[in-house]
Structures are given as structure tokens and as C-alpha cells.
Amino acid sequence: MAIGEALRWASSFLEERGLEPPVAEWLLRHYYQINRAKLLMILDDKIEPGLFKRLQQDIKRHAEGTPVQHIIGYEEFYGRRFIVNEHVLIPRPETEELVVAVTELKQKLFRQEKISLIDVGAGSGAISVTLALEDETLDVQAIDISEEALKVAKKNADELGAKVRFKNGDLLKPIIEEGIRVEAIVSNPPYIPLSDAPSLAVHVREHEPHLALFGGEDGLDLYRRFMGELPEVLKDKGIVGFEVGVGQAQVVKEMLQTAFPYATTEIKVDINGKERMVFAYGNMTN
CATH class of the missing domain: 1.10.8 (Helicase, Ruva Protein; domain 3)
Structure with missing residues (x-):
């Protein structure tokens, strides 16, 4: 044949x-x-x-039902090959646009100044590793609550030669406990409402980690928790960048406006014209 x-x-x-x-x-x-x-x-x-x-x-x-990425063991992201398995979310193409938007905002606000950035919910390391490799002026740390996910992220960072420091913890707690402040926070948190679970493709529902998929009844639980923690971690001038689910952008933007009334807030659309990214940047205090 x-x-x-x-x-x-x-x-x-x-x-x-x-x-x-x-x-x-x-x-x-x-x-x-x-x-x-x-x-x-x-x-x-x-x-x-x-x-x-x-x-x-x-x-x-x-x-x-097995995702093809689990069969071959990797997914391409930003022109690089990232190891994936059942412990991490498979990187999606639209998340590449979050990386682009964050790097553009960094240049706009800080130019060539070296700044600290935290990726919350490291997963495979796709966001943190890519940012570290694309912009050497970023000092990148990544946090994940799953130790198994961090093993995958560390392996990807090592294989691709990225300088990223990884921490195990829940949202921004490890940074709050250290008492340090940073200029930028980026996250693609779990945002699928639990009620959407039955309608998800079997490849997603049964093979990707629920910890990285579901964000409570309405999908917004993690964003609500972020609003309480972000002010404890961000410096006076900074950037917050989130990926959000379809239909969630306006609500998350309003949350950021309430948490940071002096900052500029903005919704960006992805390549398909969907509102998938929300940002707050500039003066984060006054």
C-alpha cells in the first residue's frame, strides 16, 4: 500500500x-x-x-477519544514543540495571541527595561517559556497548583533553553508569602463553566485535566479570586493579561476596573474576532 x-x-x-x-x-x-x-x-x-x-x-x-497530541506526545506552540500529557492543558493557537499582546504591552510601557512577570497556571509552560524566549528583558516565574504539571513545564523549559523559575502553589499565594511585587501578571486560568462539561468534546472532557478546564458554576471563580490577590502583588505601574472564555470578557473587564480604577482596561479579540483577552495596564494604584 x-x-x-x-x-x-x-x-x-x-x-x-x-x-x-x-x-x-x-x-x-x-x-x-x-x-x-x-x-x-x-x-x-x-x-x-x-x-x-x-x-x-x-x-x-x-x-x-484520545487527543492526537497525547498519541504523539507534543503540541506546536509559537513555532516550538511542547511536551504534553494528561497532566497539562494542550496549548491552543489563540493563546499565542495572548503572548503577542503581552509582549507588545511590555514594550509600550517599559521598553527595554528589565521587569518581572508571573505566569499563573503554568500548565505545559507554553506561555512562560515562550515569553522568556521571546523577550530577554522579562524575568519570568510560573506558578501551578499541580506538581505533575510543573514537571512537564520544567522539562519543556529545559528542552527549549528557557530561564523560568517554577513554583508550586495556589494562584499568587507563593508570591504573596514571599512579600515581593512584580510588574506583570499573565494567566490563562480555568474558565469553562461546570454546566458546559457535558457538551465538551470527549477528547477534552475525558483526557485533559479538569483542574485546568473548569472555573466553577459560571467559569469565573478564578478571576474573582485574582481580584483579591493582584493588588498585593503588582507594583504601581504594571500589566495584567488574562485569556477568557467566550462571553466572559466584559465581566472580567469590569472586575479589573473595580480592582484597578486608575488603570487602562481593554478587551482584545482573537484571530476569529472573538473577545478572548482582557488587560489592565498603566497606573495600577493612582
Whole structure:
């Protein structure tokens, strides 16, 4: 059997089950460790029987609910490969836009000045590691309540050569306990309402950590808690950047306006035009 035939079989298998056909191509590129252009060049080559059997098994695992990222062990984020497993949220493309917006705000407010930034809810380390690598003027720390998640984040930081200090703790408690203040806080916290759980894809609901997905009955529990802790940690001039769920931006913006009445608050839309990022920046006290 040719590689192209194997690809057509796998794509059809997925399509018939309402799943994304490109997963088949992703798996083959992973097996051969090649890019898409190279895969298209070898479609007429024969596929080894053992490799086709592996493809069949992996496609069926995915059809039963296992995320393809867990099958291959990684996800691409900001042009880099991040290890992922069942202990961390799989990085999403829209979170790359949060990273871009934070770096732009940092340049706007602080230019080349070296500042401290905390990523709350480190997960795989996608946000903290990327920020540390993209802007060397950022002194980055990352916090997560899950020790298993921190193991993954540390491994990604080591593999990618990023200088990030990791702390185990609940929200900003480790920083509050140290009595230090920083210029920037960024977070993609759990924001899915518990009532949405039944409607989530099985790949998400049964394979990604609920600790990183759900934010209470209305999805806003973590943002409420942040509002009590942020003033204890931020310096007079600073940045807060959140990713939010669809329909939550205005409420989170109002929370930030109440907590920081002197700051500029702003909602940014993602590439799909959805309000997915909320910021407070500038004078955080008066």
C-alpha cells in the first residue's frame, strides 16, 4: 500500500465519524518526522506494514477519544514543540495571541527595561517559556497548583533553553508569602463553566485535566479570586493579561476596573474576532 492510500483510508475513517481528517496527515508526518511538503512528495512510496498497523491503531485510539497530541506526545506552540500529557492543558493557537499582546504591552510601557512577570497556571509552560524566549528583558516565574504539571513545564523549559523559575502553589499565594511585587501578571486560568462539561468534546472532557478546564458554576471563580490577590502583588505601574472564555470578557473587564480604577482596561479579540483577552495596564494604584 502506498502512503497516499494509507492517508486516504485514515482521513475517510475520521471523516465518517465526524472527526478532523488532518489528524491522519499529522500522524504520518510524526512517524516520518517530516514537514507537510515532504509528505506530499512521498505519497507514492510504499508504507511499511508495521507503520500502517500503527496508523490504524492510533487512528482508532483517536476516534475513541484520545487527543492526537497525547498519541504523539507534543503540541506546536509559537513555532516550538511542547511536551504534553494528561497532566497539562494542550496549548491552543489563540493563546499565542495572548503572548503577542503581552509582549507588545511590555514594550509600550517599559521598553527595554528589565521587569518581572508571573505566569499563573503554568500548565505545559507554553506561555512562560515562550515569553522568556521571546523577550530577554522579562524575568519570568510560573506558578501551578499541580506538581505533575510543573514537571512537564520544567522539562519543556529545559528542552527549549528557557530561564523560568517554577513554583508550586495556589494562584499568587507563593508570591504573596514571599512579600515581593512584580510588574506583570499573565494567566490563562480555568474558565469553562461546570454546566458546559457535558457538551465538551470527549477528547477534552475525558483526557485533559479538569483542574485546568473548569472555573466553577459560571467559569469565573478564578478571576474573582485574582481580584483579591493582584493588588498585593503588582507594583504601581504594571500589566495584567488574562485569556477568557467566550462571553466572559466584559465581566472580567469590569472586575479589573473595580480592582484597578486608575488603570487602562481593554478587551482584545482573537484571530476569529472573538473577545478572548482582557488587560489592565498603566497606573495600577493612582
